[in-house]
Amino acid sequence: MDQKLSNGHANDPPSSNGHQDSSQPVQEDNTLGKMRKGSPDSFCDLRGGPSMPLFGMDIGGTLTKLVYFEPDNIDDFDQAEQQTLRTIHRYLMGSTAYGTTGIRDVHLEMKEQNICGRQGRIHFIRFPTSQMPAFIDLAKYRKFSGLASGICATGGGAYMFEDVFESEVHLQLHKYDELDSLVKGIHYIDRYNLNSECYYFCNPLDPSSCEKMPFNFQDPYPYLVVNIGSGVSILSVRSKSQYSRVSGTSLGGGTFLGLCCLLTGCETFEEAIELASRGDSENIDKLVKDIYGGDYNKFGLKGDAVASSFGQMMSKEKRKSAKKEDLARATLVTLTNNIGSIARMCAKTEKIERVVFVGNFLRVNTISMKLLAFAMEYWSNGSLKALFLEHEVCIRIAICKILLSQCLDFRFVDP
Numbered sequence: 151m152d153q154k155l156s157n158g159h160a161n162d163p164p165s166s167n168g169h170q171d172s173s174q175p176v177q178e179d180n181t182l183g184k185m186r187k188g189s190p191d192s193f194c195d196l197r198g199g200p201s202m203p204l205f206g207m208d209i210g211g212t213l214t215k216l217v218y219f220e221p222d223n224i225d226d227f228d229q230a231e232q233q234t235l236r237t238i239h240r241y242l243m244g245s246t247a248y249g250t251t252g253i254r255d256v257h258l259e260m261k262e263q264n265i266c267g268r269q270g271r272i273h274f275i276r277f278p279t280s281q282m283p284a285f286i287d288l289a290k291y292r293k294f295s296g297l298a299s300g301i302c303a304t305g306g307g308a309y310m311f312e313d314v315f316e317s318e319v320h321l322q323l324h325k326y327d328e329l330d331s332l333v334k335g336i337h338y339i340d341r342y343n344l345n346s347e348c349y350y351f352c353n354p355l356d357p358s359s360c361e362k363m364p365f366n367f368q369d370p371y372p373y374l375v376v377n378i379g380s381g382v383s384i385l386s387v388r389s390k391s392q393y394s395r396v397s398g399t400s401l402g403g404g405t406f407l408g409l410c411c412l413l414t415g416c417e418t419f420e421e422a423i424e425l426a427s428r429g430d431s432e433n434i435d436k437l438v439k440d441i442y443g444g445d446y447n448k449f450g451l452k453g454d455a456v457a458s459s460f461g462q463m464m465s466k467e468k469r470k471s472a473k474k475e476d477l478a479r480a481t482l483v484t485l486t487n488n489i490g491s492i493a494r495m496c497a498k499t500e501k502i503e504r505v506v507f508v509g510n511f512l513r514v515n516t517i518s519m520k521l522l523a524f525a526m527e528y529w530s531n532g533s534l535k536a537l538f539l540e541h542e543v544c545i546r547i548a549i550c551k552i553l554l555s556q557c558l559d560f561r562f563v564d565p
């Protein structure tokens with residue numbers, strides 16, 4: 151992140167079309183208690199630098215999330231460790247932007263966190279996974295290996311980059327499964343961070359009175375998690391220790407961004423969302439009323455429901471007059487509705503009423519959140535509730551706290 155970051159990498163999710171639970175064998179239940187591979191002692195032995203781990207990483211298909219634990223008091227570290235900690239601290243806290251693509255999300259910072267008996271705060275940094283080669287150079291240059299011989303990592307990139315971290319940075323990646331981490335992170339963040347972490351949109355069918363309301367997430371089971379990252383994973387969570395991945399779709403956040411860049415020439419997610427916020431998807435989609443002249447009453451399809459996403463683009467004239475704002479909006483609406491529809495079917499099959507939507511696709515993306523809230527309510531006649539999490543909806547970043555904690559045999563204690 152020091153220099154302009156360059157090389158990309160090929161971490162494309164396996165391609166598949168959206169599929170429903172029936173076509174996807176339900177995996178065996180995972181037991182979160184079995185998450186760690188090594189013994190607590192083996193993790194302690196792996197430490198090289200300061201007497202606690204300071205970083206955790208989630209290396210996803212699009213974004214890498216890095217967490218840094220800043221102890222409040224470093225007086226009891228030895229001199230060399232204090233020096234390293236100060237250097238790291240100066241570098242990370244001296245700015246909120248690193249190079250051209252690294253960002254520290256200041257508003258996500260978690261204060262008064264306790265890790266391994268130490269008070270401190272957790273900082274959240276993200277950068278595109280395509281910049282990993284530059285991050286590796288930085289880690290070499292800043293001598294991250296002086297801080298620990300191992301670092302906890304999750305996401306597909308923990309596997310993809312394991313060898314290069316070991317050979318180039320001399321850091322061993324302790325790998326944790328991304329979905330185990332996700333579920334654990336949700337439980338953690340709701341219990342520990344946080345007053346009213348979870349919320350929903352009341353009156354989702356009425357834009358004028360639709361607003362955010364806190365949701366009490368105590369005793370949440372069973373619930374569905376829809377993790378919208380590059381691709382989408384859908385999990386059915388039955389208890390604190392049991393979940394299964396019931397479905398997924400390759401039509402996810404990466405698809406939105408990829409298509410939007412293709413269709414509008416935009417270059418960033420923020421730009422795509424900003425364009426979408428000014429667009430009207432009805433200029434692009436074909437609605438039921440464009441086909442029926444009104445509602446399709448026999449099967450309860452309202453005239454303003456989308457009959458065919460991008461359906462108007464078959465006309466040359468309409469294509470010519472399509473604005474990029476409208477194309478961005480239609481792309482967003484198409485992807486969001488498709489995810490909502492798969493989630494709804496999964497909820498029905500699993501007989502679950504609460505659906506928690508997470509993942510960075512929802513970052514700065516109230517349009518999709520409200521659309522999902524609307525879709526869950528509308529298509530289920532009010533029996534399904536779409537839930538969201540305050541922590542900028544990207545819970546997987548919070549898992550890193552768990553990862554950090556686990557390095558020293560931290561127990562996941564009920565308050």
Ligand SMILES: Nc1ncnc2c1ncn2[C@@H]1O[C@H](COP(=O)(O)OP(=O)(O)OP(=O)(O)O)[C@@H](O)[C@H]1O
Pocket residue numbers: 163209210211212213214278305306378379380381382402403404405406407419420509510511512513544546
């Ligand atoms: N600054 C950003 N740059 C790129 N994509 C972003 C950004 N902010 C939000 N997004 C959206 O978030 C998605 C990535 O979400 P997330 O970080 O949860 O997934 P990931 O871990 O990269 O992917 P996966 O879990 O599938 O491996 C992108 O595909 C895009 O839609």
Ligand SMILES: CC(C)(CO)[C@@H](O)C(=O)NCCC(=O)O
Pocket residue numbers: 163164165166167211306328379380381382383397398399400
């Ligand atoms: C491959 C992962 C799990 C990587 O996070 C994710 O991008 C995903 O769930 N993709 C969808 C794959 C599918 O079920 O079609």
